[in-house]
Amino acid sequence: MLDFGLTLNKNTTDYETKFLDELKPGDEITGEIIVGEFKTVPMGKREVAEFYIIITDLKNRVKWVCEFTTPYYPETDNIYGENGGVFYNLIDSLNHVVNKTPINWKENYSVNFSRFRKTVNESVSSVTVKALQSDNSDAKTVNLQVINATIITDPEIPPPISIYDLAEEDPIILMAYAGLRNKGDRITVKNITFELKGLYDDKNITKHAYQTALRELKKVKDRG
Incomplete structure (x- = not known):
């Protein structure tokens, strides 16, 4: 597993670990979210990016480990979410919840990974995701739809005193x-x-x- 380089706010070493393939359509999970670093893996003539997103359910003491594999473009540090795929549904629904964009806002998503990781880890404290049946009959896991997100707001800074x-x-x-x-x-x-x-x-x-x-x-x- 990748080194996430992050420290969770609470001690979760005794939490049960579950994986994306254990979710069934209709299941919902809520918890703190972190995006891990990625590694590149050769696939044909190109590379793909493999990375993990962990959703830590503090109430039920479960860490959900969600693995993503997407096309990767090193010249731009972008990953690619194809319509109907797991990453597409995650980023599309997260964008919808946070920025009020329409569902299926873009046909496909090209996402700068570094910016995506930094924004989620620094600005999104927790999410609720719902498991959806994949449109791909060969898919081994469900899709994830973000239905709620808690945003970290900057503390108010008192105005300068004169x-x-x-x-x-x-x-x-x-x-x-x-x-x-x-x-x-x-x-x-x-x-x-x-x-x-x-x-x-x-x-x-x-x-x-x-x-x-x-x-x-x-x-x-x-x-x-």
Whole structure:
């Protein structure tokens, strides 16, 4: 089996391992999804890519190992999903669930593997897939249709705080701010710091107030 180069969030060493050929049409599985690395295997005059997708069902403590074999084009790092095939149905239904594209959006899919792997592993935390009967009578496994996906969203980053925002909340910084405005100097963290130092040296503010104002100013420097 390939080295996935990934660490699951939870210890799953004692989970039961099952494979794609154990699924029957109508079965559904839900779990965390990771796409493994691929290896190339010669087939005729070209190479094919073999890779695994693991869906870890945390509730039932089962790791579903799904093996995919697709045509591979090294000049573009693309893999190919032919209409009706296992990979085609997976990528088509995943695209439908996540991006709201129509089912059978493209006749066939040419997919950059590196981008596909990175996007799934970093942006999709879990999926629910349904096993479908393959249109190919010679197929040894079912097809997989993604019917739900949980997307990882970026945490909200607080907007940058400005010196003006601080001046509205801190009367000591407001004093320094007003002093600079009255002198016509630029309102910068550096100039506010000098103004505060002058207020402290002239004993217009206490040491505690001076140090507190400097800590507040650091928020502006740290956050932009």
